[in-house]
Amino acid sequence: MRGKPIELVEIEDLQQLIADGATEDRQLELKRDIPVSSEEQKSQARSDPNNIPADRSWISNKAIMPFGRDALAEEVVAFANASGGTLILGIDETDEAPPRAKCLNVLPDVAGLERRLRDALADCIEPRLPYVAVRGVVTEGNGGGVILIEVGASSSGPHWVKKTRKPTIRREDRCDTLTMPEVHDMVLRNSRSMSSVVSQTEAARKEFVEWFKYHLGDKSAERIANSHLETRVEEWLSSIGHAALGAQAVLVPHYDLAIPRLERLDGLLPPPDAIGIQLLNGIKKTHYIETYLYALSYQQKMLGGVTAIQDGGLRKSIKVYRDGRITVSFFQHRETRSCTCSADLIVTLAGFVLGLFDRLRRLSSYPSAPANLSIDICTRGHVGVGDYEGINLHGIYGKLPEHLEFPIYTVGESGDITLALQEVASDLMNAGGMAASHLPKVIWNDPH
DSSP states (O other): OTTOOGGGOOHHHHHHHHHTTOBOBTTEEEESSOOOOHHHHHHHHHHOTTSOOOOOGGGGTOOOOHHHHHHHHHHHHHHHHTTOEEEEESEEEOSSSSOBEEEEOOBSOHHHHHHHHHHHHHHHEESOOSOEEEEEEEOSTTSOEEEEEEEOOOSSOOOEETTTTBOEEEETTEEEEOOHHHHHHHHHHHHHHHHHHHHHHHHHHHHHHHHHHHHHHHHHHTTOOSSOHHHHHHHHHHHHTEEEEEEEEEEEESSOOOOTTOOOOTTTSOOTTOEEEEETTEEEEOOTTHHHHHHGGGOEEETTEEEEEEOSSSEEEEEEETTSOEEEEEEEEEEGGGOEEEHHHHHHHHHHHHHHHHHHHTTSSOTTOOEEEEEEEEEESOOEEEOOTTTTOOOEESOOOSEEEOOOEEEOSTTHHHHHHHHHHHHHHHHTTOOGGGSOEEEEOOOO
16 A cells, blocks of 8 residues: 555555555554553553453544544654654554554444544644545444544644644654754754745746746747837737737645656646536536647656647647656737636646646655645736636636736645635636636546
């Protein structure tokens, strides 16, 4: 099950883990059950000396006991403050050194436990973790099974458990407490990492604005050569009755993914219908992403990654680097009356980039690495804002400025993609002076 997305893990994967005699390491922790305090152990031993003391509070719809909650939270925090990892609750270990996975210790009602743990971990860890996923894997007909807790490496640490105020970190196969000098070092390191993310984003934004101007100047030079660039562009667009639109999405991960030998994007591209629109009669699948899949037929190798460029009515440029950075941009000029920046144009751009990154990071040491997404739009002439095309929405609103910078979107787990796309669509509508409440919801669905 190593490297397999948590939502795809099945009982066969757990059985294979046991058959392999897996041992705990830097990214794997095995626990038989939820830890119980010594006082609770004594109390349960007096009432039933034949049973191993255990916390079964969730079965009666109560909260998990504070001792066990905080003990598990410390393990989760340790993964987040290191390089991420998975905690499996419900696997017994051998007595040898080092202990190995021995057999399943089936926990009752894992669906209920999954909900309780998800709520508990959200409430007792500070600052909020960018990615933690809890999933119950049913192995028995009565709803019993094991719990998987997947934690991503965090760049917003150090994290700690609220009650104990203890920041922990994963070292080899154990959970240790961070020393004060280590806490200071982590704060400085994460601060430098985020500064690098911001500087890379700003550099890409500046480069895009210059690229847009240069591309317009190059096009207009074919028709009108003897004037200043800005004047020449306006004269050219006016003479042909056109407006120009360009957009760019830049994704910068909080960590260098270091994907080895990234020379092709086979298997990393999101499906053409990954974006759906929630309508009254159900989800309407779209094929907006096909625009970018077609561009990749021009795929070329480059140092550190791959690139694709397509000229034509919608000029596209796609660059993917081994460190996980992705830059995708497009340029077009159309008749002024039809030059509209529709919601699907920008949502597709963001969806393609986020879907590609989500698949890309699964190949890395940080399968849930968080990242920042920035979107810029440049225009010349009158470019309106429009609804989604092809779903009986035809409104065109407002006029976009010559340069529009969207806010930075931070994406952690795969489920954040749907939320991010909805924000992108809303921000575009707001930029055109239109309330976004009438827009249908965006749904992201990539089965990979």
